Amino acid sequence: MEIKAIFLDFDWTLFDHKTHDFNKLSVDALNLAHSKGVKLFINSARSYYALDKLNTFNLIPFDGFVINNGGATLVKDKIIYADFINSKDVDAILTFLNTRNYSYNIITLKNTYIKVTDKDIVNEFYSVYYEPYPLDISLYKNEEILAIQVISYYDKDLEIIELANKYNLLFNRFTPTNVELTSKEFLKSKGVKAIKKYFNFSKNNLMAFGDDLNDLSMFKLVNYSVCMGNGNEEAKKEAFYVTDNIENGGIYKALKHFNII
Numbered sequence: 180m181e182i183k184a185i186f187l188d189f190d191w192t193l194f195d196h197k198t199h200d201f202n203k204l205s206v207d208a209l210n211l212a213h214s215k216g217v218k219l220f221i222n223s224a225r226s227y228y229a230l231d232k233l234n235t236f237n238l239i240p241f242d243g244f245v246i247n248n249g250g251a252t253l254v255k256d257k258i259i260y261a262d263f264i265n266s267k268d269v270d271a272i273l274t275f276l277n278t279r280n281y282s283y284n285i286i287t288l289k290n291t292y293i294k295v296t297d298k299d300i301v302n303e304f305y306s307v308y309y310e311p312y313p314l315d316i317s318l319y320k321n322e323e324i325l326a327i328q329v330i331s332y333y334d335k336d337l338e339i340i341e342l343a344n345k346y347n348l349l350f351n352r353f354t355p356t357n358v359e360l361t362s363k364e365f366l367k368s369k370g371v372k373a374i375k376k377y378f379n380f381s382k383n384n385l386m387a388f389g390d391d392l393n394d395l396s397m398f399k400l401v402n403y404s405v406c407m408g409n410g411n412e413e414a415k416k417e418a419f420y421v422t423d424n425i426e427n428g429g430i431y432k433a434l435k436h437f438n439i440i
Contacts (some may be wrong), residue, residue: 182217182439184399185209186245186371187232187430189223192407193239195425199309205430206238211440214256216406220374222367222387222397224248226325232311245370246430248393250325250361252370253384261288263323264362268346271359272327275342282330284313287322292372300330300356308354327360328353339399368396369371375400386437388430390414405433 187193187209198412221230222245230236230246251261264272265298274374277294282301285292293313295301299302305312329339339358344349348360367404370409371387374380385401395417399421406418407429415421422433434440 180438181384182386182403182437184218184220184378184380184386185212185439186220186367186374186385186387186401187390188387188391188394188397188399189221189225189235191425193221194233196309197426198229201235201238202425202428202430204428205425208428208431208434208440209239212434215440216410217439218242218378220245220370221368222249222389222394224367224393226287226291227251227253227289227331228288228313229311231289243374245367245374247286247361248365249367249369249396249412250365254374254377258288259377260369261323261325262362262365263325264327264360265346266323266346268297269324272342272346272348276327276329279335279338281335283315284328284330285316285319285324286326286328287319290314290319290322291320291399292316295356297330300332302358304330304354325361325380326365329358329360330356330405331358332356360411366396367393368400371397371400386439388433389418390425400414403437406431 196334220243222240227246243353245252252259280296282296283294291313294316351359385400386403387397387401388405388406404418405420406415408424
């Protein structure tokens with residue numbers, strides 16, 4: 180077995196929400212694997228901005244990034260693909276949200292911006308979810324947009340659904356008070372496929388770590404899928420191997436198990 184590349188989920192795989200930190204044993208193990216020639220790729224639902232602000236890139240020498248659950252893929256600073264919302268529609272969408280007085284986030288390739296109209300609901304979101312606070316909307320300068328996250332209420336869903344339909348966008352509720360609009364369905368597998376093609380990797384040379392259902396599409400494209408011990412039970416069933424919990428150095432133990440380090 181020769182592992183040439185490893186794809187890594189972020190939340191509850193690399194990043195422990197109990198401690199709001201990375202597991203040092205696993206970070207050191209990944210650095211050792213990289214020093215032996217194994218390429219490392221983040222594959223996360225998080226935005227590039229969030230990953231950067233959480234110090235991810237300073238701890239681990241990633242060779243590429245699949246961000247926003249597969250919405251875009253980069254190798255270093257080269258964009259392999261990015262499923263941006265049609266730029267012609269962006270102004271109309273933002274005008275609609277501003278007119279309706281919504282709070283919302285704009286996610287671009289490397290930045291996230293926030294427009295706050297309801298401080299209470301925004302503060303509630305950022306108190307519950309460990310997410311770096313975005314840049315103020317005044318700093319946004321016409322970057323292309325991957326996703327618009329609308330901080331809404333259930334009773335306003337209908338008009339957001341209508342907005343999505345009007346501009347041929349996908350509507351996805353990802354928290355009780357947040358919906359996300361994207362140009363198409365974002366899947367982690369799309370990023371894996373793009374990187375496999377770019378580097379001419381074979382399935383036999385690939386490993387992936389994850390913990391939840393959105394990792395299953397990624398698991399199917401690698402020979403060695405590893406689910407964390409703290410992961411979803413369905414994800415465990417689909418994985419090639421189940422390792423220990425994140426807090427016990429699950430990534431480190433799996434890399435040892437497969438003789439990568």
